[in-house]
């Protein structure tokens with residue numbers, strides 16, 4: 001029996017050393033050391049021996065088993081190292097190869113402009129209105145009536161406003177000013193907010209006009225607010241956005257929801273103020289409407305005009321971008337021509 005064990009030790013050792021992969025080694029282990037392996041079948045016969053022999057042969061069998069386990073472990077880590085080295089050589093990555101071309105997306109120039117304007121107003125103490133106060137599908141009631149439009153105002157005409165079939169008097173909003181109403185219905189003064197968004201108008205499309213464009217509405221209501229606050233804030237915005245050297249002017253105007261009202265013009269960048277097709281020969285382009293919030297509007301939302309006053313403004317985002325970057329056709333913003341978009 002002892003001879004048999006020595007035989008097993010010799011053969012197994014040879015096979016372990018000859019094994020060339022971890023799988024080979026695993027097979028050797030199964031052959032000799034598993035429950036049905038050669039070593040165990042000898043151990044099973046120990047019961048037929050005398051007590052003395054049982055002790056001697058038993059302990060020798062254990063030694064053989066320990067020795068083989070140790071050899072297998074050593075060979076295993078050796079083989080692991082060999083296989084790893086093989087992998088490192090064959091699976092080498094050539095980091096000098098050119099990579100796949102992946103065109104990178106960018107923020108749309110209109111979004112960039114909205115972000116820039118928003119940041120300026122945040123610096124001036126305004127916060128951005130919750131978007132639920134400025135839905136693009138709006139009621140005539142909010143878009144016009146609450147803003148003090150007289151019942152038969154021409155702007156409500158089908159010419160300018162897109163009506164929907166959702167329900168009578170449900171429209172695509174023609175201006176962001178309705179957001180003022182929702183804000184004031186939800187928040188008592190002081191109010192100091194802006195609200196960017198899309199507006200829609202039923203107009204013939206040209207280099208200057210599109211059916212869809214963007215506005216940023218602004219509203220400030222508090223005690224002791226005057227027209228000079230309006231001028232101060234808007235002049236400061238223009239100075240930051242365009243730089244100090246761009247000529248601008250305030251011009252008296254009319255809006256149903258403000259009194260007094262004013263528009264702000266910026267000198268046309270296309271012609272430097274000489275007059276061209278873009279500015280209809282005037283040398284100026286309007287960028288925003290503004291004014292002191294009308295007493296009737298304050299009353300409509302339940303704010304006491306004896307205690308509070310405020311100003312509001314609404315600016316055209318496309319106009320502001322066109323005037324900053326000398327873009328002479330509003331349609332460029334909506335055609336999604338990558339050659340245009342990637343310049344920003």
Ligand code: DAH
Nearest residue numbers: 175177289290291312313314
């Ligand atoms: N909503 C006006 C428009 O689309 C612009 C405007 C004018 C907004 C005066 C205002 C404002 O908030 O006070 O032409």
